Amino acid sequence: MTTSRLLDPALAAVADAHREKRRVEVSELLAVLDWCAAHEVSEAEASLHTMTPGLQLGGPGCPWVSEFDTHDLACVLGRSPDSCATYVGNALELRHRLPRLWARVVGLEVPVWKAFRIAEQTQQLPPAGATEVDRALAPTAHSCTFAQVDRTVASALATHCPEEVERRRLAALEHRRFDVHLDHVRSLDGTVEVTGTLDLADAVDLDTAVAGVAAQLGELGSTESWDARRALAVGEIARAQLALDLEVGSTTGRGVTVYAHLRSDSDLVETVGSTITREQLAAWCRQPGTRVTITPVVDLPGGDPTAALALAEQVAAWLHDDAHVKPVIDLAADLTSSGYTPSPRLAEQVDLRDQRCVFPYCNRRRTDRDHTIPYDAGGETRSTNSARLCRSHHRAKTFSDWDYQQGRPGVFEWHSPAGATHTVDRSAEP
Structure with missing residues (x-):
């Protein structure tokens, strides 16, 4: 551990603020764990699919918490539902399965974020594996690298779950993918991230093809950088593929x-x-x-x-x-449709107006279209009775005491089981 004696008053003030920040983070962590204890659901209750289903957010052996109650916690923390679930899962893992590391966090010797990085990895392990990682990493957690964490967890997984290692090796064949992230277009420059996991042979062929077209673009007079020409080459390869007349009546072009x-x-x-x-x-x-x-x-x-x-x-x-x-x-008009399913025009209007799930702090864009007042309870299919909800918050609205009203198009007032009120105004967003 490193200790310092600071003579510079301004730097000493920074050090004091840093220590205070750690204390506040640990206080929040303890408060969240107290909340989890108050909203615990037994595994037996969770398996029955009751009206208060449970979530096991930490690793095996961690307590289960009430699914719908976590939405209240997410709102208080100002986090998206996924971010809140990750936080709670790491907190439970740290407290219940990594006791040595937990003690160092509470003692302000290891920052919460570093401990969470370890806890996130150990959730895949059985209790004995988590104990092994805790014993190995807790003494040096304040200074160990992420690579050390990954190696230690991989070693524990191989020791305690050899069948899981083999299963993952075989399952990896089904995890090959190639994603073009069109739902995360960068503002202004219009670029997107492209990620993928390929077989080595396919990856080599793709790299060779992209490099070849990039070289041709240079020979044809392109003054772009090599990296930029490689990016342009992918588009050229795609357009060449679209131009192939593979089927009668096929549509080409973008x-x-x-x-x-x-x-x-x-x-x-x-x-x-x-x-x-x-x-x-x-x-x-x-x-x-x-x-x-x-x-x-x-x-x-x-x-x-x-x-x-x-x-x-x-x-x-x-x-x-x-x-x-x-x-x-x-977007401010109140369009109507007959029947349960909205017309394409009404659906497009609601999608443009709401943009994503209208639950507080939720950023999910994969959504259902919900009747604010249920259709079978007399709710009409119209703009002022329609909203976008992700599946999780759609279920919370349907099966728990969460409810909401739409006072005017794009403005939603949510009421939680804990008695809190949250207002979401999509009409004010750009």
Whole structure:
């Protein structure tokens, strides 16, 4: 352990603030664990799928907690449901399965974040494996590297769960994937992350193909950097594949849907949920074979639909000669549909208005469309009775005492079983 004697008053003040921060973090951790103890659900109760289902968020042997009650905790902590579940799982793991490390955290010798990094890894281990890691890492947890943590956990997994190691080796064949993260487009520059896990042979072939096209782009006069040419090469390979006439009647080329919002930030437009510059959008839309659809959107109450339509037509004329302009969508309008299922227009309006799950602090974009007042209880299928909820919060609203009202389009008031009230205003978001 390192100790210091600080003569600089300003630096000493920083050290005092740092120690106080650790004390506050441990105090919060203890309070959360007290909350967990007060909302514990037995494994037997959880297995019965009662009205208060349980979650085992830590490793084997950790207490279960009430699923729907965790939503109250997430709101108090100002965390998303996933972030809250991770925090609670790490806290329970640390307290109940890593006693040596827990003692050092409470003694302010190891920061909470470092202990959580270890606890997150040990949750996959049986109790004996967690004990082995705790014994090995607790003495040096304040200074050990992440690589040391990974090696120690891997060793414990091989010792205590050899069958699990083999299962994972075989299962890894089914975990190959290739993801293009279109739901996380970077603002302004219009770039996205691409990640994947491939067989080695496939990875070598892909790397060779990308390098070959990147070299050709350079020979053809591209002045971009090598890395940028490799990125451009992936697009060239994809467009070449799309151009193959593999099926009769197949559609080739890219499709771009643009939402033209009637706002003051006229230098920006939005495409499939991400704000980008006009220049970047133009580069996309003017690629040969691209199909462009423009949807005018009125964001604020009292907005002029005629002005929104005129804006969309201007954007269409500037972007692409064959762009198709759809009817105006007014986010403040109260649209209706007959029957349970919303019309495509109503569904699109609600999706644009809410953007993601409307539960407090929730950022999930994979959602259900919920009738605020249930349809079978007389609730209509209309804008002011529709909202986007992720599956977890949809279940909480349906099967627990959580409920909410929509006072006006895009403004939701939630009431928790603990008596708290939370207001979510999506109409005020850009």
